[in-house]
Amino acid sequence: MAMESVLITKNLGISFGGLKAVSNFDIDLTEGELVGLIGPNGAGKTTIFNLLTGVYQPTEGTITLQGKNVHRKRPDQLVKMGIARTFQNIRLFKHLSVLDNVTIACNFQMRYSLLGGMFRLPGYWREELAVKEKAMSILSVFGLEMYADTLADNLPYGKQRKLEIARALATDPKVLLLDEPAAGMNPTETNELMNTISLVRKQFGITILLIEHDMSLVLGICERIIVLDYGQIIASGLPGEIVNDPKVIAAYLGT
Amino acid sequence: MQNIPARTLDDLLVLEDKRMVDFIQQLINGLQIGSIYALVALGYTMVYGIVKLINFAHGDVIMIGSYVAITTIPLLAAFGAPSWLCIIASVLFCAFLGFMIEAVAYRPLRNAPRLCSIITAIGMSLFLENLAMLVFSPNPRPVPRIFSTKPIMVGGIQFTFNTLLTIIVSVSLMVAIQFFVKNSKTGRAMRAVSEDFGAAKLMGINVNRTISLTFAIGSGLAAFGSVFYSSTYPLVEPMMGSMLGLKAFIAAVLGGIGIIPGAIIGGLIMGVAESLTKAYINSQLADAVVFGILIVVLLVKPSGILGKNTKEKV
Amino acid sequence: MTKKTLKSYAVNLIAVMLLYGTMVYLSESGVLSRYYSGILVLVCINIMLAVSLNLTTGCLGQIALGHAGFMSIGAYTAALFTKWLDLSGAAGYLGYFGGLILGGLLAAVFGFIIGLPALRLKGDYLAIITLGFGEIIRAIIENMQFTGGAQGLRSIEQFSTLPVASGICIISVGLLTALMRSRHGRAILSIREDDIASEAAGINNTYYRTMAFTIAAFFAGVAGGVYAHYIGILGAKNFNFSKSVEIIIIVVLGGLGSFTGSIVAAILLTILPELLRDFENYRMLVYSIALILIMIFKPSGIFGRYEFSLTRAITYWVDVFKGKRKPFAALRSRNNKETED
Numbered sequence: 001m002a003m004e005s006v007l008i009t010k011n012l013g014i015s016f017g018g019l020k021a022v023s024n025f026d027i028d029l030t031e032g033e034l035v036g037l038i039g040p041n042g043a044g045k046t047t048i049f050n051l052l053t054g055v056y057q058p059t060e061g062t063i064t065l066q067g068k069n070v071h072r073k074r075p076d077q078l079v080k081m082g083i084a085r086t087f088q089n090i091r092l093f094k095h096l097s098v099l100d101n102v103t104i105a106c107n108f109q110m111r112y113s114l115l116g117g118m119f120r121l122p123g124y125w126r127e128e129l130a131v132k133e134k135a136m137s138i139l140s141v142f143g144l145e146m147y148a149d150t151l152a153d154n155l156p157y158g159k160q161r162k163l164e165i166a167r168a169l170a171t172d173p174k175v176l177l178l179d180e181p182a183a184g185m186n187p188t189e190t191n192e193l194m195n196t197i198s199l200v201r202k203q204f205g206i207t208i209l210l211i212e213h214d215m216s217l218v219l220g221i222c223e224r225i226i227v228l229d230y231g232q233i234i235a236s237g238l239p240g241e242i243v244n245d246p247k248v249i250a251a252y253l254g255t
Numbered sequence: 256m257q258n259i260p261a262r263t264l265d266d267l268l269v270l271e272d273k274r275m276v277d278f279i280q281q282l283i284n285g286l287q288i289g290s291i292y293a294l295v296a297l298g299y300t301m302v303y304g305i306v307k308l309i310n311f312a313h314g315d316v317i318m319i320g321s322y323v324a325i326t327t328i329p330l331l332a333a334f335g336a337p338s339w340l341c342i343i344a345s346v347l348f349c350a351f352l353g354f355m356i357e358a359v360a361y362r363p364l365r366n367a368p369r370l371c372s373i374i375t376a377i378g379m380s381l382f383l384e385n386l387a388m389l390v391f392s393p394n395p396r397p398v399p400r401i402f403s404t405k406p407i408m409v410g411g412i413q414f415t416f417n418t419l420l421t422i423i424v425s426v427s428l429m430v431a432i433q434f435f436v437k438n439s440k441t442g443r444a445m446r447a448v449s450e451d452f453g454a455a456k457l458m459g460i461n462v463n464r465t466i467s468l469t470f471a472i473g474s475g476l477a478a479f480g481s482v483f484y485s486s487t488y489p490l491v492e493p494m495m496g497s498m499l500g501l502k503a504f505i506a507a508v509l510g511g512i513g514i515i516p517g518a519i520i521g522g523l524i525m526g527v528a529e530s531l532t533k534a535y536i537n538s539q540l541a542d543a544v545v546f547g548i549l550i551v552v553l554l555v556k557p558s559g560i561l562g563k564n565t566k567e568k569v
Numbered sequence: 570m571t572k573k574t575l576k577s578y579a580v581n582l583i584a585v586m587l588l589y590g591t592m593v594y595l596s597e598s599g600v601l602s603r604y605y606s607g608i609l610v611l612v613c614i615n616i617m618l619a620v621s622l623n624l625t626t627g628c629l630g631q632i633a634l635g636h637a638g639f640m641s642i643g644a645y646t647a648a649l650f651t652k653w654l655d656l657s658g659a660a661g662y663l664g665y666f667g668g669l670i671l672g673g674l675l676a677a678v679f680g681f682i683i684g685l686p687a688l689r690l691k692g693d694y695l696a697i698i699t700l701g702f703g704e705i706i707r708a709i710i711e712n713m714q715f716t717g718g719a720q721g722l723r724s725i726e727q728f729s730t731l732p733v734a735s736g737i738c739i740i741s742v743g744l745l746t747a748l749m750r751s752r753h754g755r756a757i758l759s760i761r762e763d764d765i766a767s768e769a770a771g772i773n774n775t776y777y778r779t780m781a782f783t784i785a786a787f788f789a790g791v792a793g794g795v796y797a798h799y800i801g802i803l804g805a806k807n808f809n810f811s812k813s814v815e816i817i818i819i820v821v822l823g824g825l826g827s828f829t830g831s832i833v834a835a836i837l838l839t840i841l842p843e844l845l846r847d848f849e850n851y852r853m854l855v856y857s858i859a860l861i862l863i864m865i866f867k868p869s870g871i872f873g874r875y876e877f878s879l880t881r882a883i884t885y886w887v888d889v890f891k892g893k894r895k896p897f898a899a900l901r902s903r904n905n906k907e908t909e910d
Contacts, residue, residue, distance in 0.1 A: 382861065
């Protein structure tokens with residue numbers, strides 16, 4: 001497997017008013033890695049995701065995605081460049097169908113024009129069919145294909161979380177950021193999620209950065225772990241090292 | 256330069272003086288109407304600060320205040336009481352009206368999406384306007400004299416008692432409100448609710464009562480504004496509230512919506528801008544300038560002069 | 570195209586042609602008097618206005634209070650164009666259609682200019698700014714000489730007969746429905762649902778917001794053009810804030826996001842005031858109370874987000890007839906949450 005870097009940050013940081021929420025954040029994700037980002041609440045994990053996806057503009061440092069500098073780019077532009085995310089509090093398109101939730105994420109891959117759509121030119125039929133097939137195949141990876149016409153809001157919680165991941169995958173990302181995907185899940189569901197994430201990584205060949213509080217999930221699938229506290233990296237390395245690191249234990253893990 | 260007759264030079268000097276006098280005159284007029292805008296803007300800003308809703312009906316509450324005034328004055332006259340007591344009736348009625356509007360139309364929608372609240376507010380505004388049209392007829396009605404309009408001369412500048420009273424009372428009210436919100440228990444409760452609804456509730460603050468009080472105070476202040484407005488522009492008609500309300504709203508946005516000193520600053524700036532435009536450019540254009548200010552503010556710095564930019568948490 | 574969609578299109582096409590045929594028959598045969606024909610033309614115009622506003626307010630989820638302004642731009646443009654051409658008969662109609670498109674395009678241009686900066690603002694502010702623009706447009710038209718100033722424009726050729734108006738209405742609604750079922754429509758809906766998630770799904774929010782606003786303005790402009798050539802006389806007063814509010818009421822009553830709702834509400838709220846002419850004075854009062862009550866008790870309007878589908882309705886009743894389904898079972902258990910397996 002090629003060991004190319006897909007996502008590099010150097011000295012990434014952001015300040016709100018006088019408060020340094022994140023500083024000196026350096027990471028280097030290589031292709032196909034599965035990395036965990038852990039830390040106490042308020043450490044800045046989601047803030048980092050927001051920085052990486054263009055929701056916040058950094059006040060210092062750089063982000064390089066697949067070799068290209070990401071400077072002042074909008075979130076949707078970053079998605080087109082190959083980075084996708086899920087949200088801590090699920091943000092689905094609640095009143096749209098499960099299928100629509102996924103096909104919307106394929107919008108930028110479609111080409112037919114406004115008038116082409118309104119007048120139902122051949123491009124419309126061709127592309128809509130292709131996108132529908134693609135969406136259904138992604139949904140079947142998650143076992144959601146039978147819910148295609150169900151309203152997203154009517155799905156049970158666990159399946160909503162999966163749908164969010166499916167939607168992110170539909171954008172054909174190189175890097176996938178998952179924000180607490182196991183939140184609110186019981187051990188069985190968490191196990192299922194672990195398998196799904198591993199499967200996704202293998203099948204789609206993407207790099208995954210994962211925020212999670214559930215240590216069983218983190219230790220179960222992450223190849224590497226980064227620990228954040230007060231906006232700074234306090235430790236980084238293999239799961240075995242992290243678990244025994246006194247700094248990490250003091251800040252986050254306890255005994 | 257030496258060949259200019261002395262007489263013309265004198266004339267020039269007098270002209271300069273006169274221009275200065277005119278300018279100060281217009282400034283005073285601007286401050287007068289500006290204080291009225293500020294009073295009304297306070298109502299908008301207090302309500303927006305606490306429930307994040309633009310009370311479209313606020314301007315129409317002013318209109319009702321004026322109608323109450325003109326209805327009360329003849330009654331007062333019948334009892335031999337001075338006209339200015341109509342303020343009391345106006346303020347009380349408007350405070351009550353504000354309270355009722357909140358309780359009936361806005362409170363049920365407190366947790367509903369923004370769109371619904373906006374539409375309800377528009378509906379309430381329309382309701383008041385059309386009700387007034389039916390009850391009082393759409394034709395403008397004259398307002399009997401409330402305050403003396405005898406001109407007083409101070410250093411070549413013409414004041415009326417009306418003008419002085421408007422500015423002084425308005426400024427006193429604004430200072431009082433600012434003091435009240437900063438220092439009193441209820442004032443602190445108001446600020447708490449506007450910061451964080453849920454937390455305020457958990458702290459034992461009676462949120463409903465605080466919100467009702469805010470609406471009542473805001474409407475009461477507007478009533479003061481309406482009486483001063485009617486004493487300056489003595490014609491009342493059902494649609495008068497909409498333009499006045501819109502301008503006051505723009506003033507609140509200009510100063511920073513939700514921020515009380517902002518409403519005061521915004522109101523005074525708007526008043527002066529309008530007055531100077533009317534005097535030196537064109538009367539028709541005054542409204543356009545006012546809207547222009549709004550558009551510029553919203554596009555350049557939507558949070559207003561004193562406002563802070565806050566980003567939504569993702 | 571699958572066989573199912575082909576069938577669906579065929580069914581809808583037949584229904585539409587029947588509808589249009591009915592309109593032509595009703596007006597040509599003289600079954601309907603001029604008065605009733607006129608009301609139906611107004612219904613068509615209001616349908617176009619409501620459905621286009623629904624695109625902005627219901628589908629995109631942003632309140633816009635100046636819709637009448639776009640209508641007026643389209644009205645005056647189309648009227649001035651046909652007056653300048655000064656043709657009649659078949660050539661006149663060509664000019665009329667040209668004028669409608671021109672009016673729509675000019676309205677769209679203004680929609681773009683206003684929408685691009687304004688749509689960055691949130692709810693309340695957008696409402697005020699669109700209100701302001703609507704008023705500015707009206708003030709400008711009122712004060713310009715070539716639009717007739719305060720007296721207005723007169724002697725506009727009345728090209729908008731019932732067959733013509735209903736045809737344009739059907740086409741407009743058809744195009745807007747097609748839009749909502751295309752990728753652009755889905756993008757617009759996603760912004761309404763969650764504008765942060767939509768960006769995370771690769772949607773350029775600004776682009777689609779402006780698109781929705783501009784398209785809505787276009788169709789409002791076309792509706793205005795049809796209106797101008799129905800009523801024959803134009804004055805700036807026709808297009809004031811009151812008119813914008815009337816359209817909002819139709820959209821809200823019918824259901825934000827439901828074109829079906831807008832159509833039904835437009836029919837109701839155009840015909841009802843005509844029937845209750847005697848109560849004209851109380852009309853706005855009743856509307857305002859209705860608006861408040863709807864928002865408090867049923868904010869989703871009559872139809873909510875529901876869209877009527879002829880194919881679905883036919884399939885449904887065919888199934889009932891065949892005994893495969895119990896009628897109205899769905900009403901008893903709507904919005905069932907799927908349970909965990």
